[in-house]
Amino acid sequence: MTTDTTPYSGPRMPAGGTPPGGPNPPAEPDPEAGAVAGESLTRDAWRRLKQNRAAMVSLILLIVIATVCVLGPLVLPWGLAEVDWNAFTAPPSLEGGHFLGTDANGRDLLTRTLYGGRVSLSVALVASFVSLVIGVLYGAISGYVGGRLDNLMMRFVDIMYSLPFMFLVILLMVVFGRNIFLIYAAIGAVEWLDMARIVRGQTLSLKRREFVEAAHALGVKDSKIVTRHLIPNAIGPVIVYVTLTVPKVILLESFLSFLGLGVQEPLTSWGVLISEGTDTMQGAPWMLLVPSIFLAVTLFCLNFLGDGLRDALDPKTR
Amino acid sequence: MADKLLEIDNLSVDFQLPTGSVSAVKGVSFDIRPGETLALVGESGSGKSVSSTAAMRLLPELATTSGAIRFKGEDLLQATPRRMRRIRGNAISMIFQEPMTSLNPLHRIGAQIAEVLARHKGTKGRAARGKVIELLEQVGIPEPARRIDSYPYELSGGQRQRVMIAMALACEPELLIADEPTTALDVTVQAQILALLKDLQARYGMAILFITHDLSVVRHFADRVCVMRRGELLESGETAEVFANPCHDYTRMLIDADPHGHKEPVADDVPVLLEARDVRVRFPIKKRLFRDSEYFEAVRGIDLTLRRGQTVGVVGESGSGKSTLGRALLRLLDSQGDIRFDETDLARLDTGGMRPLRAKMQVVFQDPYGSLSPRMTVGEVISEGLRVHHPEFNRHQREAQVIEALKEVALDPAMRNRYPHEFSGGQRQRIAIARALVLKPQFLLLDEPTSALDRSVQVTVIDLLRDLQRRHDLTYLFISHDLSVVRALADTVLVMKEGRVVERGPTEAIFADPQEAYTRELMRAAFIDAAA
Numbered sequence: 001m002t003t004d005t006t007p008y009s010g011p012r013m014p015a016g017g018t019p020p021g022g023p024n025p026p027a028e029p030d031p032e033a034g035a036v037a038g039e040s041l042t043r044d045a046w047r048r049l050k051q052n053r054a055a056m057v058s059l060i061l062l063i064v065i066a067t068v069c070v071l072g073p074l075v076l077p078w079g080l081a082e083v084d085w086n087a088f089t090a091p092p093s094l095e096g097g098h099f100l101g102t103d104a105n106g107r108d109l110l111t112r113t114l115y116g117g118r119v120s121l122s123v124a125l126v127a128s129f130v131s132l133v134i135g136v137l138y139g140a141i142s143g144y145v146g147g148r149l150d151n152l153m154m155r156f157v158d159i160m161y162s163l164p165f166m167f168l169v170i171l172l173m174v175v176f177g178r179n180i181f182l183i184y185a186a187i188g189a190v191e192w193l194d195m196a197r198i199v200r201g202q203t204l205s206l207k208r209r210e211f212v213e214a215a216h217a218l219g220v221k222d223s224k225i226v227t228r229h230l231i232p233n234a235i236g237p238v239i240v241y242v243t244l245t246v247p248k249v250i251l252l253e254s255f256l257s258f259l260g261l262g263v264q265e266p267l268t269s270w271g272v273l274i275s276e277g278t279d280t281m282q283g284a285p286w287m288l289l290v291p292s293i294f295l296a297v298t299l300f301c302l303n304f305l306g307d308g309l310r311d312a313l314d315p316k317t318r
Numbered sequence: 319m320a321d322k323l324l325e326i327d328n329l330s331v332d333f334q335l336p337t338g339s340v341s342a343v344k345g346v347s348f349d350i351r352p353g354e355t356l357a358l359v360g361e362s363g364s365g366k367s368v369s370s371t372a373a374m375r376l377l378p379e380l381a382t383t384s385g386a387i388r389f390k391g392e393d394l395l396q397a398t399p400r401r402m403r404r405i406r407g408n409a410i411s412m413i414f415q416e417p418m419t420s421l422n423p424l425h426r427i428g429a430q431i432a433e434v435l436a437r438h439k440g441t442k443g444r445a446a447r448g449k450v451i452e453l454l455e456q457v458g459i460p461e462p463a464r465r466i467d468s469y470p471y472e473l474s475g476g477q478r479q480r481v482m483i484a485m486a487l488a489c490e491p492e493l494l495i496a497d498e499p500t501t502a503l504d505v506t507v508q509a510q511i512l513a514l515l516k517d518l519q520a521r522y523g524m525a526i527l528f529i530t531h532d533l534s535v536v537r538h539f540a541d542r543v544c545v546m547r548r549g550e551l552l553e554s555g556e557t558a559e560v561f562a563n564p565c566h567d568y569t570r571m572l573i574d575a576d577p578h579g580h581k582e583p584v585a586d587d588v589p590v591l592l593e594a595r596d597v598r599v600r601f602p603i604k605k606r607l608f609r610d611s612e613y614f615e616a617v618r619g620i621d622l623t624l625r626r627g628q629t630v631g632v633v634g635e636s637g638s639g640k641s642t643l644g645r646a647l648l649r650l651l652d653s654q655g656d657i658r659f660d661e662t663d664l665a666r667l668d669t670g671g672m673r674p675l676r677a678k679m680q681v682v683f684q685d686p687y688g689s690l691s692p693r694m695t696v697g698e699v700i701s702e703g704l705r706v707h708h709p710e711f712n713r714h715q716r717e718a719q720v721i722e723a724l725k726e727v728a729l730d731p732a733m734r735n736r737y738p739h740e741f742s743g744g745q746r747q748r749i750a751i752a753r754a755l756v757l758k759p760q761f762l763l764l765d766e767p768t769s770a771l772d773r774s775v776q777v778t779v780i781d782l783l784r785d786l787q788r789r790h791d792l793t794y795l796f797i798s799h800d801l802s803v804v805r806a807l808a809d810t811v812l813v814m815k816e817g818r819v820v821e822r823g824p825t826e827a828i829f830a831d832p833q834e835a836y837t838r839e840l841m842r843a844a845f846i847d848a849a850a
Contacts, residue, residue, distance in 0.1 A: 041693055210689035214753065216650055218703040219676030228702075232693040315693060315737035 041232065041313070048312040055308025058301035065298055069117035078108035080115050081266035089284050101286045103276070112268055113291050119269040120250050120295070123184060127249045128242055130188030135195025136238060140226050142196065143203030154200070157193050165190055169261055183262055187249055198241055202234035236310050243306030247299045270295045322388075323525050324373065324410075324493055325349040329385035331368050331377065342368045344549040345385070352492065355519065355526040357540035357557070359533050359572065361772035362743070365549040366529050370495045373527075374412060375402050389493070408438040411486035415498035417478035421470040427481045428454075428466035434488040453484040456521075458514055475636075476507035480514070487518060494519075495527045500535065504635035504799065505843040512539055531772060533572045537561060545569045575773035577780045577806035583824055584628045584809065591761055591793050592624040592647065592679075597655035599639070599646045616642040617653070618817035624761070629787065629794040631808030631825065633801060633840070639817040640797045644763045647795065648679055659761070677707040680754035684766035686746035690738035696749050697734035700724070703757045723756040724749075727782060744775035748782065755786065764796045768803055780807055801844040805829055813837050 142153040254271015256262035277288030454462035500508040544554040646653035721731040727748040
């Protein structure tokens with residue numbers, strides 16, 4: 001065990017930083033001291049993530065894709081539903097101004113893909129985030145408290161599982177009318193169930209560990225035990241599951257749109273574009289390839305980023 | 319000199335890790351003759367298990383091996399995988415430390431033993447069943463004809479280890495490699511298993527390579543001893559010779575590693591800190607909706623008085639309820655009976671009312687790997703209690719307290735930004751002690767704090783605990799199955815069995831002249847040396 005200082009620098013102690021007063025006059029703090037307790041795991045994780053080249057490239061690519069999807073349509077000369085009467089099913093070319101070609105209705109494919117990206121990415125982001133937050137809290141509380149409450153909470157999850165998803169979506173549509181936020185809500189309402197079960201399982205095994213018992217003996221509040229001890233230690237499987245959720249959500253959305261329950265023409269999404277593209281695959285492959293490449297790159301990046309995050313959040317990986 | 323059965327010649331094992339190469343065994347040579355017992359002794363990280371695993375060619379792919387391992391003249395390192403499968407379990411077999419996990423929980427034990435027979439001898443059906451029953455009888459399983467159809471969960475730890483031995487003996491091997499076969503067992507069971515191995519060795523005439531960290535176990539068991547440290551062979555020779563005349567300081571330290579010293583009892587007029595009357599703890603076994611649940615009583619009415627500065631040792635084998643008692647006293651478990659700490663009746667307090675007292679009564683657990691959250695730095699671990707009990711402290715004050723606590727337990731304060739996995743077992747146990755000390759407690763529950771540590775580390779932790787007690791006037795309740803540690807640390811001893819106190823009294827009196835049969839049996843098993 002060496003005693004070198006830590007390579008990252010957090011907030012350092014001020015010079016001669018003996019705080020005035022205090023019930024027990026503290027010893028002179030070590031001037032070599034690095035970070036103080038607090039958010040050091042996240043800062044440490046960020047340092048480790050930066051060393052992971054695949055994860056960093058993925059992160060940058062994801063940011064680029066998201067930025068292009070948000071800003072691109074503002075710059076491009078074509079509108080979402082704007083028909084170019086001179087170019088139906090035109091292949092990609094620089095001259096005609098349709099860099100990635102047009103679809104069967106003469107609409108610019110790049111423009112439509114970027115609009116579609118807005119929908120797909122935001123659904124993925126919101127639905128995954130909702131499922132993450134609800135699922136982790138629900139699962140951790142259920143597993144930690146245990147007993148009758150655990151039974152009740154898990155039976156509720158079982159009931160939610162047994163509700164047909166389509167029925168739920170149609171019901172929401174009937175009650176609230178067609179709205180893209182309903183898709184977010186519907187998908188989020190279903191995806192958290194798996195997450196809750198995973199986190200509950202992790203919590204059940206973690207809460208028997210001695211460090212949780214030690215926290216009890218210190219008098220740490222139950223809410224703090226859940227947030228400081230249980231959830232951080234369950235984070236590995238959670239992140240892996242989130243990276244699996246995102247593609248699932250994107251595909252679920254295109255499925256809903258395909259049934260006429262999701263986004264409606266002229267608005268589109270990657271899933272819708274891909275399913276349209278498969279119809280014309282033989283005559284006009286670019287209509288399939290362009291949205292597929294966008295989707296595939298995004299999913300690849302998410303997987304690499306997820307792996308990187310899982311490793312970065314585990315202090316055992318150096 | 320008799321022929322060599324297994325000859326290990328200049329064996330080196332390196333592990334290729336992403337961070338670089340680590341050499342676990344560095345040029346070790348030793349040999350075993352037919353029918354003899356060779357003990358390979360060393361503490362964790364000495365390479366003793368790696369050497370024997372190499373002989374079975376069971377090392378992970380990361381390992382590169384050089385040198386030669388000759389079994390009856392045949393170099394096993396050059397043998398084909400097919401040839402190795404014929405040797406393993408047949409000519410050389412192995413038993414492991416963990417009887418709880420080394421049997422497949424989904425198969426009956428008879429089927430698991432029969433599998434070995436079918437694989438190597440081609441014995442199947444009725445003949446195999448007869449052979450298995452015979453084997454079970456030889457390893458001392460009662461009612462073998464009935465037990466053959468048991469599942470592993472139906473057997474105790476000692477019985478499972480006997481099943482493992484039966485499995486290893488199925489093909490009458492010439493060499494048995496026993497890797498810490500008794501470490502996970504209670505002392506009385508440990509003595510029985512050693513006697514069984516000795517007996518079977520005489521009957522089968524096999525050689526035993528006995529791997530252990532505990533030098534005292536091998537004293538009357540092994541013919542020859544090899545002492546290893548950090549991948550090197552320090553010393554080898556006849557057992558009696560090594561014990562009588564160790565040439566290496568390290569060997570001397572291992573032989574002499576039983577903790578020394580004793581504690582003077584406190585006077586009778588010292589004020590009482592913790593008093594428990596008729597403590598009972600029960601766990602529901604079967605929950606029923608409309609009728610009364612069935613319960614298992616782990617602690618059945620125990621009285622206990624702890625005076626300031628006293629150390630009470632609680633001794634017992636696994637399942638005696640000693641850990642449950644400790645947790646009940648700290649109100650980590652619900653219990654019946656009367657517990658008073660510092661004149662306060664704990665039973666009347668709710669979680670919130672209990673919180674201020676938590677700073678005064680702290681705990682150190684057994685498992686140095688499980689008792690620190692792997693995702694918190696050492697500084698965070700230690701300062702957590704301060705956040706609860708001294709919310710008025712700012713970050714710098716907390717930091718200063720953490721540094722002070724780390725200095726108390728003789729760790730470098732600069733290490734507080736590291737994570738627990740970077741520390742050794744002994745260091746982690748010091749961190750756990752620092753976590754308890756930072757709150758300036760009066761009472762410490764020590765639940766087997768030294769059991770998972772190497773002997774040489776144990777001694778230093780015990781010295782630390784003794785030193786801290788003197789400096790801070792601490793009161794300890796020391797729970798342990800290890801009698802020699804209790805003898806060194808406690809001034810009063812409680813012997814527990816099946817949830818009840820069998821015997822209690824001043825340490826010296828109990829150890830010198832145990833009154834109860836159970837206590838005597840414990841002593842005999844624990845101090846084999848003294849008995850022989």
